[in-house]
Amino acid sequence: MAEEERTQVEILEENNLIDMTKYINYVSAPQAGGIATFAGTTRDTFEGKSVVELRYEAYVPMAIRCMKSMCSSARSSWNLHSIAVAHRLGSVPVGETSVFIAVSSVHRADALDACKFLIDELKATVPIWKKEVYANGEVWKENSEFAERRLELGKDGIAAEEKSR
Amino acid sequence: MDVTDREIKTKNAECKPTENKGSSVQIKVLFFARARDLTGLAELPLELTSGSTTQDCLNKLVARFPSLEEILGSMVLALNEEYTNESVIVQDKDELALIPPISGG
Numbered sequence: 001m002a003e004e005e006r007t008q009v010e011i012l013e014e015n016n017l018i019d020m021t022k023y024i025n026y027v028s029a030p031q032a033g034g035i036a037t038f039a040g041t042t043r044d045t046f047e048g049k050s051v052v053e054l055r056y057e058a059y060v061p062m063a064i065r066c067m068k069s070m071c072s073s074a075r076s077s078w079n080l081h082s083i084a085v086a087h088r089l090g091s092v093p094v095g096e097t098s099v100f101i102a103v104s105s106v107h108r109a110d111a112l113d114a115c116k117f118l119i120d121e122l123k124a125t126v127p128i129w130k131k132e133v134y135a136n137g138e139v140w141k142e143n144s145e146f147a148e149r150r151l152e153l154g155k156d157g158i159a160a161e162e163k164s165r
Numbered sequence: 166m167d168v169t170d171r172e173i174k175t176k177n178a179e180c181k182p183t184e185n186k187g188s189s190v191q192i193k194v195l196f197f198a199r200a201r202d203l204t205g206l207a208e209l210p211l212e213l214t215s216g217s218t219t220q221d222c223l224n225k226l227v228a229r230f231p232s233l234e235e236i237l238g239s240m241v242l243a244l245n246e247e248y249t250n251e252s253v254i255v256q257d258k259d260e261l262a263l264i265p266p267i268s269g270g
Binding site: 040056057058059061062063065087098099119122123125126127128129130131140141142143146147150153154155 | 195197198199202239241242243246247248249250251262264265266267268269270
């Protein structure tokens with residue numbers, strides 16, 4: 001890997017808060033004029049129901065692989081300096097951040113576009129699940145991005161494509 | 166776990182499940198989220214005839230846990246931490262994961 005390529009992906013175990021500053025510092029560089037970030041936070045309502053918390057679990061080794069792979073994809077589409085992706089597991093109460101992405105690039109367009117790509121790609125491919133907990137029940141959520149991508153995921157072409165990177 | 170009578174009847178004549186190690190493979194199956202709710206298990210060792218596909222694994226799992234039918238149409242499979250399809254042949258010591266619809270982020 002080229003010295004200039006810095007990519008960090010992390011799955012944080014339960015009860016570890018996301019330190020956004022740490023990731024912003026990681027992607028910062030004198031030559032990078034733009035840093036784009038995305039923070040996903042737990043909302044207080046879903047379809048009129050009051051959300052108590054979200055609970056996350058993951059197939060950790062595969063989630064890390066998929067996160068690294070999506071970062072490689074981003075690099076092949078945009079000119080990026082550094083990337084940091086972090087996702088929490090366990091309970092994430094309303095208002096707290098469950099996922100954080102930071103991307104830096106020389107010019108801002110690359111970082112902004114790559115940042116959007118990375119959260120979209122995470123929602124479509126990374127094996128992480130969340131359960132929405134209400135006052136009177138709980139339900140496993142399903143990302144529409146995954147439903148759209150589902151039939152392509154296991155095709156031979158996709159795996160071969162990843163191996164060639 | 167014991168091979169059930171139903172499973173023996175549906176296999177070819179040349180299958181001898183536990184007598185000859187060379188003709189069977191042992192894999193580990195992982196259940197996540199809704200799949201774990203439905204089976205009550207996080208993981209399960211599974212023995213299959215050599216040459217079995219991921220579809221064969223799935224058939225065996227559904228036979229044991231019929232409630233998995235609920236997610237059959239919406240889940241995907243992963244073999245050794247990579248997404249796969251139902252026609253791939255499993256090898257000894259492979260890790261097969263049932264991936265119900267994901268919801269990260």
